Amino acid sequence: MSQPSQDIIQKAQHLRDQLNDWSYRYYVLDDPAVPDAEYDRIYRELQALEAAHPSLVSADSPTQRVGDVPLEAFDQVQHEVPMLSLDNAFDDDELRAFDKRVRERLDVSDAVDYVAEPKLDGLAISLLYLDGELARAATRGDGQTGENITVNARTIRSVPLTLRGDKVPSRLEVRGEVVMPHEGFAALNARQEEAEQKVFANPRNAAAGSLRQLDSRITASRPLEFYAYSMAQLEGVPEPATHSDMLDALRSWNLRVNPEVRVCAGVEALLDFYHGILEKRDRLGYDIDGVVYKVNRFDWQRDLGFVSRAPRWAIAHKFPAQEELTVLNGVDWQVGRTGALTPVARLEPVQVGGVTVSNATLHNIDEIQRLDIRIGDTVVVYRAGDVIPKVVRALPERRPAEAQNISLPPSCPVCGSEILRGDDQVVARCTGGLICGAQQREAIKHFASRRAMDIDGLGDKLVDALVDQELISTVADLYRLQSEQVAGLERMGEKSADNLIAALEDSKSVALGRFLFALGILQIGEETAKSLADCFGDLDTIRRAPLLLLLAVPDVGMEVAKAIGAFFAEADNEAVIDGLLAAGVNPQSSGEPSAAFVNSLTLAQLLKSAKRLGMNLEGIGDKSLETLGNHYRTVAELSAGAAEGAGAEPKGVRSGVMTQLAKALADNGWLARLQDAEAMVAELAARAPAQAESRPLEGQTWVLTGTLEQFTRDQAKQGLQQLGAKVSGSVSKNTSxxxxxxxxxxxxxxxxxxxxxxxxxxxxxxxxxxxxxxxxAL
Structure with a gap:
């Protein structure tokens, strides 16, 4: 085939530039330059030219959005900057409380500028551009890890393949939402019906399903739209000072931003925006389920920081939930991983917010009785966004004569064990523990999951098969499996079985924090598990730790401390852990408790924890407890001082405290409990190295930028955190x-x-x- 002439090359480039410019005018500026027919005519002209001269095809050509051959599976992508969730406000008062918190933390009295934008009801994705070219697209996933959907994202016309402008970033990660407009959704479902294929319940499901097609040609046929709303990484150009400046920059680089976005001064302006967008919601042409507000100034965002996995500088203001009436046909009781019984309503199917709802939560037996809900009742079903539908009330005036009361089952519906529910407990639990099939399976699945022990190849179906064949009953049994046992299961062979046994062997050496998370302790997430590992230094100490010390762990509150203590006090749980250790599982830890944690375990801290746990120190404030702790230093000295009674109070402590303290120490074994805690503090102190040696970067802030070649940014971040450093995403004068x-x-x-x-x-x-x-190795 002959090479194209220079004139043809120039003509192809001109056509590409013209089409890309029209796309920018259409998608980004919302200012169409030509009718659709003219765009289509030029598009076909370029298509014909490229067909005649394949060497002319370029990566950024508009014709290259047709999809490619199907993939076997999506690769995983580790987000260098996590894709976080937002806290929610459900009414005006909650939004005013958010604004008040922002102003108090910033110590400002004037109105704060926010950016208000519709909360699009689609699928969040990340786009990475390197030197102006689209290099990667990924789904949000769990916020830390998503799926590589680059081939699919390239088919979306509002996702630019190349950035515009004379000065584009060398590295730009854009966050945004993929949605399916109402018009396109209706047309898609019409085509699905005509082809006698499954129709989609709502535009969000259609968008998510379209974007996660292994065959990108299917994605290319779907009417998807992309709107950018933030940047996660920016290199090679100056950083904008505000969120609104950032959105302007995105527009200038050819990225579409929702046209409804506004800068609002103060909370009342936010409420005006909210009620205005709620009023025009049905006319937007795409689904939204609320409004997102973000503090406009980036320096203020950095000052406000984050709590858990949500920023303090942003909030989602959700729209009122949609409700519908239907009939409650029955109640099933599901048993969760912790043994909790949850009533699930079986409903006459009804459309709520575009979704067919046939099941809904009833919360617990107390809520059922409080609402006086009965089988056969006409009930109100509530659904807000992605929130699990729930039954919120019954209509007694429509109650049939044969309506039946709802009560707890007499025994566990899974294993037949006794149901236990104390007088002060809301939740009813199965006492079957590890013999209950529901708890067995879910506990093992959680244990094997990627963020826990990460046992490659041990998926949900294989766990079910292993339990069904009685090859395992606890997580400890996993490490006693033989290859030939696994190979004998359906859809398994020798190679798959060998791979599983190898993966189990590999998982034996795992960080202590991940091991603790894998155990499935109630209310213990990854961060809390890591804190426990860092503070105590080894598994044995955590297993023996009293509540007085657990309460001193950062971010561990009363309920969490009690859950940890109860877990390790249960003989069955201890037996499983012993079985894991005997099988060769070796949680990796330094063996050294955190020096900062040990230093925090003062007598005053123990007294404060004891007060929270019920020791009768009412009326004795924290300041007095600090004074007592500083004066006496040890529990023995404190006890001796208390024995002297009134008049022995240190300076600054009111009269009568020592008499109260003496009685409190004698009640309920508190003296012995404090002495036991003090003994463990001494044990920890003996093992804790000097703080400078164990965490040499304590108090320092480090920033990572650019591409690392020998390890990932996430691995570098974990390494720095182990040395005590805080890893920040932005540079300031306080950066070390x-x-x-x-x-x-x-x-x-x-x-x-x-x-x-x-x-x-x-x-x-x-x-x-x-x-x-x-x-x-991290």
Whole structure:
């Protein structure tokens, strides 16, 4: 085939530029330059030209949005910056409380500027551009890890393949939402019906399903739209000062931003925006389920920071839930991983907010009795966004004569064990523990999951098969499996079985925090599990730790501390842990408790924890407890002082406290409990190294920028955190060190302008090696 002439090459480039410019005008500026027919005519002209001369086809050509051959599966993508969730406000008062918290934390009295934007009801994705070219697209996933959907994202016309402008970022990660407009959704379902295929329940499900097709040609045929709402990474250009400036920058680079976005000064302006967008909701042409508000200034966002996995500077203001009437046909009782029994309403199917609802939660037996709900009743079903539908009330005036009362089952519907429910307990639980099939299966599935023990190949169906064949009954049994046992299962063979046994062997050496999370302790998430591991240093100490010390762990409150204590007090749980250890599972830990944690375990701290746990110290404030702790130092000295009674109070402690203290120490074994806790503190102190040795970067803030070659940013972050450093996403005058990898951009420039110390990857690796950390193994 002959090479195209220079004229043809130039003509193809002109057509590509023309079509891309029209797309920018249409999608980003919302200002169509030509009718659709003219766009289609030029598109076909370019298509014909490229068909005649395949060498003309470029990656950014509008014709390259037709999809490619099907994939076998999606690759996983680790988000370098987590995709976080937002806290919710469901009424005006909750929004005013949010604004009040923001102003109090910022110590400002004037109205705060926010950016208000519709909360699109679609699928959140991340787009990564390198030197202006779309390099990767990923789903949100669990916020930490998503799926690589690059091939599918390229088919969406409002996702630019190339950024515009003379000065584009060297690295840009954009966050946004993929939605399916109402018109396109209706047309898609019409085609599905005509082809006698399954119709979609709502546009959100259709968008999510379309974007996660292994055959991207199917995605290309679906009417999907993309709207950008934030940036997660920006290098190579100056950072904008505000969120609204950032959105303007995104528009200038060819990225579509929702046209309804507004900057609002103060909470009343936010409420005006909310009620205005709620009124026009049905005319927007796409689904929204609320409004998102974000503090506009980025420096204020950084000052406000985050709590758990949500930013303090943003909130989602949800629209009122939609409700419908239907009939309650029956109640099933489901048994959860912790043994809790949950009543599930079986309903006459009804459409609620575009979704067919046939099941809904009834919460618990107390709620059923409080609402006086009976089988046969006409009930109100409530659904808000993705919230699980729930029955909120019955209509007694429509109650049939044969309506039946709802009561707890006499025994566990799964294993037949006794149902236990104390007088002060809302939740009823099966006493079957590890013999209950529901708890067995869910506990094992959680234990094997990626963020827990990460046992490759041990999926839900295989767990069910292993339990059904009575090859395992607890997680400890996993490590006693033989390859030939697994190979004999349906859909398994020798190779798959060998791979599973190898994966089980690999999982035996796991970080202590992940092991604790894998045990499935009630209310213990990943961060709390990691805190426990860091504070106590080894598994044995955590197993013996009294509530007085558990309460001192950062972010551990009363309910969490009680859940931890109860778990390790249960003989069956202890037997399973012993079985895991005997099978060779070896949770990895330094063996050294955190020096900062040990230093916090003062006598005053123990007294404060004891007060929270019910020791009769009512009326004795924290300041007095601090004074007592500083004066007496040890429990023995405190007890001796208390024995002297009134008049023995240290200076600053009111009269009568020592008499009250003496009685409190004698009640309910509190003296012995404090002495036991103090003994463990001494044990921890003996094992804790000097703080400078155990966490040499304590109090320092490090920033990672650019591409690291020998390990990922996430691995580098974990290594720095082990050494005590805080890893931030932005550079400030308080930054201790910036690690600059290849193609470092604006963060490096900012560090240099502020005089912040900068090192390269080799220097960071040297720090890790000096302290015995292998980041590649994290």
């Amino acid at each position: 060190m910036v690690v600059a990898g290849a193609a470092a951009g604006s963060k490096l420039a900012k560090a240099e302008s502020l005089g912040v110390e900068v090192c390269d990857e080799a220097a960071l690796l040297s720090v890790f090696e000096q302290h015995g950390i292998d980041p590649g």
